Each structure stands twice: as C-alpha cells, then as structure tokens.
Amino acid sequence: MSKYGVAIRGIGVSIPEHIVWNDDLTGLVETSDEWITSRTGFKARRVVSGDQLVTDLAIESAKNALAYAGMQGEDIDLIIVASSTPDYIYPAACGVVQQGIGALKAFGFDMMMGCSGLIYALSTAVQFIENGTAKNALVIGADTHSRYTDWYDRNTCVLFGDGAGAFIISRHEKAGETDVLAVDFMLDGARGQEIKLPVNRDNCPLTTPRQNIEKSAIYMNGREVFKFAVGEVPRLMAETVKKAGLTPQEIDYYVLHQANARIMTAMAERMDIREEQMIVNLEHYGNTSAASIPLALYDALMSGQIKTGNTLVLCGFGAGLAVSTAVMKWNCVDHRTDAAPATLQTKSLEVV
Ligand SMILES: CC(C)(COP(=O)(O)OP(=O)(O)OC[C@H]1O[C@@H](n2cnc3c(N)ncnc32)[C@H](O)[C@@H]1OP(=O)(O)O)[C@@H](O)C(=O)NCCC(=O)NCCS
Structure with missing residues (x-):
C-alpha cells in the first residue's frame, strides 16, 4: 500500500x-x-x-x-x-x-x-x-x-x-488520490542486439591496429524491432489498462513513442483504437527517443486535443528490447500567465 x-x-x-x-x-x-x-x-x-x-x-x-x-x-x-x-x-x-x-x-x-x-x-x-x-x-x-x-x-x-x-x-495533496493509476514493463534481453549503440571495446593501440577500431554508431534491425513493437506493445498496454482497473473504453488517448507511423497504425488496428485516439506528431521531429512521449503529449495539449480530465496511456518501446507503460489521469493545470505558446507543430510548419 x-x-x-x-x-x-x-x-x-x-x-x-x-x-x-x-x-x-x-x-x-x-x-x-x-x-x-x-x-x-x-x-x-x-x-x-x-x-x-x-x-x-x-x-x-x-x-x-x-x-x-x-x-x-x-x-x-x-x-x-x-x-x-x-x-x-x-x-x-x-x-x-x-x-x-x-x-x-x-x-x-x-x-x-x-x-x-x-x-x-x-x-x-x-x-x-x-x-x-x-x-x-x-x-x-x-x-x-x-x-x-x-x-x-x-x-x-x-x-x-x-x-x-x-x-x-x-x-498528491488529497490523501488516497493519485493521477498515476498503473505502470508496467517488459524486457527481452535475448533480442537486445536488434538495436544497439556499441561502445568501442578495442580502444588500445597496443592490441588493436588503428584501422580496426570501429566507430561507435547506432545499428538497428528495423524489421525485427518493428515486429517486436507491434507484438509486445499492444499486449502490455492492454494489461496495464486492466491493472489500472479500467476498460479500454475508458481510455481517451494513447501517447506512444513516436517511432514509425506504420507501427502506430498497426497497433491501433490490433487494439481497436480509433485513429483520433492515437497521438501522432512524428512527422515534424522523427524519432526523438526518450523525448518523444512528452513532445507528443505537449503538442496534443497545446492544440486542445488532450484536455484536463482525460485518461491517457503512455508507452515507450525500443532498445533493450523493452517496453514501459503508464496509465494516468491528466489533471495538470497550466500555471503560465503569458499567452499560451504556439504548438511545436505550428512552429515547425511555419518554416515549410
Ligand atoms: C526502420 C524502418 C523504417 C525500415 O522500414 P522497412 O520497411 O522495415 O524497410 P527494410 O529495413 O525492410 O528495408 C527495405 C529496403 O529499403 C532499403 N532502405 C533502408 N533505408 C532506406 C532509406 N533511408 N532510403 C531508401 N531505401 C532504404 C533497405 O536497404 C532495403 O533494401 P533491400 O530490400 O534492397 O535490402 C522500419 O523497419 C521501422 O520503423 N522499424 C522499427 C523502428 C522502431 O520501432 N524503433 C523503435 C526503437 S528506436
């Protein structure tokens, strides 16, 4: 407790x-x-x-x-x-x-x-x-x-x-109340090599010729990560909603890691989620990794799509391979006194 x-x-x-x-x-x-x-x-x-x-x-x-x-x-x-x-x-x-x-x-x-x-x-x-x-x-x-x-x-x-x-x-100021209703996780280290950013382990001129020293850069087996995401993410999200004591019908919006528009479409189909319930802003930012969920949520708040009182599922997935989910009530009050800033989307579209 x-x-x-x-x-x-x-x-x-x-x-x-x-x-x-x-x-x-x-x-x-x-x-x-x-x-x-x-x-x-x-x-x-x-x-x-x-x-x-x-x-x-x-x-x-x-x-x-x-x-x-x-x-x-x-x-x-x-x-x-x-x-x-x-x-x-x-x-x-x-x-x-x-x-x-x-x-x-x-x-x-x-x-x-x-x-x-x-x-x-x-x-x-x-x-x-x-x-x-x-x-x-x-x-x-x-x-x-x-x-x-x-x-x-x-x-x-x-x-x-x-x-x-x-x-x-x-x-929380009120005893017995909470905005975070449930969290859940999964990790499959067996598939960890499908997306990796290696550290150079041969950085010694005494043992490794200079030309054999690899540069550290991202590697991803896109197809495998795609399959993992579409298979595991809907399962964990459904379990977390249940853990929160809710039914899928009580979820207003899904704010997922913005990895690929096709992944989101496939997940929405699998979970019977309406297109407008899936928050998507990835066209402007690409995959921003750990930043993508708050970036998507912020844009949806500023455009008025997500409102106070909405129930949200947040879900990150990727390297590990891992998935993490949270179900929350959005009861957050914007205390900024200056005129509400333009959505990030509008900001980037202005440049088009
Ligand atoms: C990465 C991703 C966009 C690739 O799309 P895909 O449809 O799976 O494409 P594939 O990897 O099968 O590649 C298909 C072909 O396009 C080519 N290709 C790859 N990148 C390309 C590019 N930028 N431009 C043109 N062609 C490209 C490949 O070389 C391949 O060519 P081949 O068939 O001659 O070998 C997709 O797999 C993906 O989004 N995966 C999941 C990513 C994810 O969830 N990440 C989360 C953790 S960060």
Whole structure:
C-alpha cells in the first residue's frame, strides 16, 4: 500500500532550432522523401548544432515544466534524466540539470533505457513519491541521437531527431488520490542486439591496429524491432489498462513513442483504437527517443486535443528490447500567465 498518491504538476519541452528535411538527406545517402515518408511518416527532424548539448535541451525543458507547474527549481528534490545519448558518461546529466535550474537540494540519477527510458524514469519517480522519499520530482527524457548517428547509413540516419521533454510530479495533496493509476514493463534481453549503440571495446593501440577500431554508431534491425513493437506493445498496454482497473473504453488517448507511423497504425488496428485516439506528431521531429512521449503529449495539449480530465496511456518501446507503460489521469493545470505558446507543430510548419 502506497503512503502517498502522485499528482502530475507540469510538462515542458525543448527542441533545437535546426531542421533537417528529408530532402536534405538525399545529398548524403541514397534515399528519397517518398521512401522516408511512406516507410516512417517522418518529414523533418530537429538536430543540435554547434556546441549545443543534450543537457541544454534537458534544462530548457525542465524550466518550461517548472513554469507550467508554477514552481521553482528549489522546490525539486529528485531529478531523473532518461537519456541514451549523454554529453558525458559521467558526470551524470542530472547534476548538470540540478545546477541549471537551481535545484540545489535535489538528489538524482540518470537512466539509460533507450526509447522506453522516460516511462521507466517516471515510474521510478512515482515510487520515490509514493514511499515519501521525495515530494517533487523532475523527470526528463532527453536525447541527441544526431551525435551518435552514422550520417552515411541510410538505415538509421533518416530516423532520429533530437529533443527533450520533462514532467514534474508531486505528492498528491488529497490523501488516497493519485493521477498515476498503473505502470508496467517488459524486457527481452535475448533480442537486445536488434538495436544497439556499441561502445568501442578495442580502444588500445597496443592490441588493436588503428584501422580496426570501429566507430561507435547506432545499428538497428528495423524489421525485427518493428515486429517486436507491434507484438509486445499492444499486449502490455492492454494489461496495464486492466491493472489500472479500467476498460479500454475508458481510455481517451494513447501517447506512444513516436517511432514509425506504420507501427502506430498497426497497433491501433490490433487494439481497436480509433485513429483520433492515437497521438501522432512524428512527422515534424522523427524519432526523438526518450523525448518523444512528452513532445507528443505537449503538442496534443497545446492544440486542445488532450484536455484536463482525460485518461491517457503512455508507452515507450525500443532498445533493450523493452517496453514501459503508464496509465494516468491528466489533471495538470497550466500555471503560465503569458499567452499560451504556439504548438511545436505550428512552429515547425511555419518554416515549410
Ligand atoms: C526502420 C524502418 C523504417 C525500415 O522500414 P522497412 O520497411 O522495415 O524497410 P527494410 O529495413 O525492410 O528495408 C527495405 C529496403 O529499403 C532499403 N532502405 C533502408 N533505408 C532506406 C532509406 N533511408 N532510403 C531508401 N531505401 C532504404 C533497405 O536497404 C532495403 O533494401 P533491400 O530490400 O534492397 O535490402 C522500419 O523497419 C521501422 O520503423 N522499424 C522499427 C523502428 C522502431 O520501432 N524503433 C523503435 C526503437 S528506436
């Protein structure tokens, strides 16, 4: 039995300015806008430039989430950063965020679970709140896969984009109430090699000739990951809805990791989900890994599609191979006093 319930207090996002369109990639690899659009749904992706770091995006998303929640950095006592594309292996990104937002009393850690990282991080923070260890937690999903992509591999370079998204969750003020109704996970390490970002293990000139030292870049067996996603994700989502004590009819929206438009269509068919219940904004951002769920949710909130009181299923999947799911009530109040910012989608469409 949990000691405390959890309230979702804020959401914030951050995307780099620089846009890479499908057509920009035809100069690098043999591909086409038609292939990328029909196979993935992606039209553009954002990528960091110059010395912009994943932690810069993480900090901006955190500041935006604090503004949404009407809170200050000093209110935060736990920071979890989900990222598989760190600026540094150490120090951990949570410490950089701590300094960036002035959450000087907060403790924290990073989590490396690929595209399911954000929900793993969120549900971990939920437990720290439920057992009383933390009162206000900041959970960030931030990735800059552009730094780890082989831009001359057409199998992967068309897929990923950079971005960050943050949630703030707090101890619920009302005893016995909670916005996070259920969480669940699955992990199949046997299929772990289907998507990987290897670390160079032969970096010793005394044992390995220089020309044999491989560069570290993303590899993905797209077909296998596709099959995994379409097979496992609907199963786990259905189980988590049941665990929350709900029926599928009581779910308003599904906010899934934005990996591929065809995956979402296949899942919707399998689960009898109406097209308008599936939140899709991937055409503008590509696959932003741990950031994609808050980016999609934020866009749907700003466009008015998702409203206060809606019941949501959030689901991340990918590297591991892993899946993570959360069922939640969206009761979060936007405390920002300035005119509501344009949706991110509108922002990128303006450039078209
Ligand atoms: C990656 C993905 C878009 C590839 O689509 P696909 O329909 O499975 O395509 P395939 O990998 O079967 O490749 C088909 C052909 O297109 C080619 N191809 C691959 N990338 C291409 C590109 N960017 N442009 C043109 N052709 C391309 C392949 O070389 C292959 O050619 P071949 O038949 O001559 O060998 C798709 O498999 C996918 O989205 N998988 C899941 C990704 C995911 O869920 N990730 C989540 C974790 S991050």
